[in-house]
Amino acid sequence: MSNSFILGTDNAPSHMIELMYRMKVWDVMTRELRVGSRTSTLAELQGIMRDNNISGIPIAEGGRLYGIISMDDIIRCLQQGAMGDSAADRMTKNVISLEDDMPLSFAISTMEKHRFGRFPVLNKHGELVGILTSRDILVHLLIAMNKEMALLESSLNPQPTSEAGGVLIREYTTRKFDFENAGKASTEIKKILVDRGIGSKIARKVAVASYELEMNQVCHSLGGTLSFKLTEETAEIVAQDLGPGIEDLESALIEGWSTANEWVRSLGFGAGMGLPNTKRVSDEFSISGGPSGTRVVTSFRLRAEPSV
Amino acid sequence: MNNLLEPQAVRSETVAQDLGLEIIVAAPQGTLISSGFTSDLLSDAMANAQEGCAFLTIQAHKNTVAVATLTGASAIFVCSSRTVPEDMIQSCKDEGIGLYRSTENQFILSGKLYQLLYTPNASVPS
Missing domain, CATH: 3.10.580.10 (CBS-domain)
Structure with a gap:
């Protein structure tokens, strides 16, 4: 044999x-x-x-x-x-x-x-x-493998969306180490903003935050969701993952602090810039959570920059 | 004296030709390259790459395309003849991002691009 x-x-x-x-x-x-x-x-x-x-x-x-x-x-x-x-x-x-x-x-x-x-x-x-x-x-x-397939199928199904009263809501699912689909949510969010005629400077800030939050979930968490909410005045991203939680929240906000493994680093991630980048571009930023999951809420004022 | 602070935007076809790049996915016609950004850290590029830049990197994978799209980069220059996977090529086609490859490393290629963008009518020695 x-x-x-x-x-x-x-x-x-x-x-x-x-x-x-x-x-x-x-x-x-x-x-x-x-x-x-x-x-x-x-x-x-x-x-x-x-x-x-x-x-x-x-x-x-x-x-x-x-x-x-x-x-x-x-x-x-x-x-x-x-x-x-x-x-x-x-x-x-x-x-x-x-x-x-x-x-x-x-x-x-x-x-x-x-x-x-x-x-x-x-x-x-x-x-x-x-x-x-x-x-x-x-x-x-x-x-x-069954679990992975179920997750894969659910991420392929149309995402729940709604657009009531001028409020647009999108929800995206991320999976651990799924670099294949990583970035899709951010790309779509940026397109929505550009289509809405939101200035490229602000669209980019939102895209940076959503990308970093998305990659954080892919690199470090067991997977999670990214909820995007767009109103006339603000864009809000809520990133909620399934754990295992950030041991040292304070350090995680310092540029260069990272717990990424070698493989993640070899792909060009894990430089410890994700959360600091996110915080820097956001108008409002908060992070909370424990072992059962980390929640990051960021929001952006859309009126600061006239559309170009 | 040339004003080194203001780069000129150069058509992607010209850049590819002058820098001797292999064209894997041509940038959409009329695409201009107005600056360069060299890094192998995607978060660094995400934070600092300028719109309209050429993104010079050895990170030849699909996530690089996402970063280029989100930052509004005009093209990706893969350095040191790194192998470019099929899904990266497809993604560049889908997103309208030029994908070029060089045998040079990041330092040399950055130097050549800098010379081209910052020296009016410069021709880059091959």
């Missing part, structure tokens, strides 16, 4: 790669563990495996992992009539384990490399906290 696991990260679409980096082993692993002790007999372990429909069982005591017994070990003992042997004598002791905070991509490549059916998962204190099988990965990747 040269290709037992089809999920390589070499030529997968960038969304998939991102998904595999974003998801951690702890998101995917099975936490309800069936374990044996070193003194368990192979017969007992086979019983546990049969009753729980599993094909391998870690041998651990008090969180400490000693080895693993797989179906192969059971079959070998059956053939040798050694089902009364203890786990300590028969288990694989050199176990390849994973750490719970590793990205899924790493777990996948480890599985590719070692071709075992299951990998015990340890936390940073070296305690056994779960077990990971290729089935766990497939199931959770499918769930995650």
